[in-house]
Amino acid sequence: MTSAIAQTTATFSALKCKECGAEYELKASHVCEFCFGPLEVTYDYNALRRSVTRESIQAGPNSIWRYKAFLPVATDNPIDVGTGMTPLVKANRLARRLGLKNLYIKNDAVNMPTLSFKDRVVSVALTRARELGFTTVSCASTGNLANSTAAIAAHAGLDCCVFIPADLEAGKVLGTLIYGPTVMAVEGNYDQVNRLCCEVANTYGWGFVNINLRPYYSEGSKTLGYEVAEQLGWQLPDHIVAPLASGSLFTKIYKGFQEFVQVGLVDEKKVRFSGAQAEGCSPIAQAYREDRDFIKPVKPSTIAKSIAIGNPADGVYALDIARKTNGNIESVNDAEIIEGIKLLAETEGIFTETAGGTTVAVLKKLVEAGKIDPEETTVVYITGNGLKTQEAVQGYIGEPLTIEAKLDSFERAIERARTLDRLDWQPVLV
Ligand SMILES: Cc1ncc(COP(=O)(O)O)c(C=O)c1O
């Protein structure tokens, strides 16, 4: 079996406004000149139907690039740092705890190279940036995107300058600086960082992955839909639960499923889409609850900093998908987010960051409210790694028991652990 990237003629043809349908050439641009709607890449699905099969995908590399025909890059040598094809874990212990039967975790906490789903979108964006002739790349980030942009730019030999809010977690800041980019820590929240970056993008000839390259960048998230379909044996799940910040990830998983149906790789199915937000930044959940079809921007205040976007670019599209698929959008508070992180770690051995804690906590809330059928095949998207947001659980997970290097010290500690309720299992003696 070869793992070569299939030589394909480009199947993407234009940028199209999601609102008014105006078409544009494939340049670095993200907003419609007529109605200010977002631009999206269009594909020739008839050509894809003729040229792509399950077998041709499986013969491709063990990375997102096995789906290259569905991604907006022309080169046969994309930047491949092993991104994608992360495990789809059958989460039996978590399922039992919640009273579900068919629960899966799509684990992007172990994505390469920087342990979040952002490696997918950045691999696509920087490949496209190179094609469009950019030598400097940039982003407005809540942390994970900065990690990813810096790492993949380093690999590709691109100059890099990233913008983050100044109050990010240490792991996120260090996880960017290590790759040697220029890091601008902006005094302000993500929405202010993003506004500044829009101005910088108008002044400097840089490729901003989530601004002027956004139509290409966002397509990378479709691979989270494709992989789940392939890993479930070329079937769609019944229900997915995913975190929402800008709403882009959510809408692109939906687009990924739809495209696989459209080209005949999977059978049609109505997948329910449920979204998760932190209560301290839940503009989409609020609109959902209040039955509004517009988003009122909010000022974020939550430990879930990676998803703290108060003015979500794709919020209305995420809202629409949740409604039309009979899904839900829920929010949880910071204490529930911490419990969500612990629950996933203790049942499945997966340490997620605050975005994942939010998603697991929302899953629990939806199950308790009877909004997830125990029989449904449900996939929960875990999008980032807990090692980057250790501050969030500090003080909530106990301390190690310090002992002398002597057997009796150990045995006293075992007794102490039992009385402190820190040992709920019986040590086996020889
Ligand atoms: C770990 C993590 N999960 C989820 C999201 C949400 O993605 P989106 O902004 O596409 O909704 C982000 C960033 O926004 C993130 O960093």
Ligand SMILES: N[C@@H](CCOP(=O)(O)O)C(=O)O
């Ligand atoms: N959460 C992102 C920042 C925003 O990304 P976008 O896709 O919503 O533009 C990050 O990890 O930095």
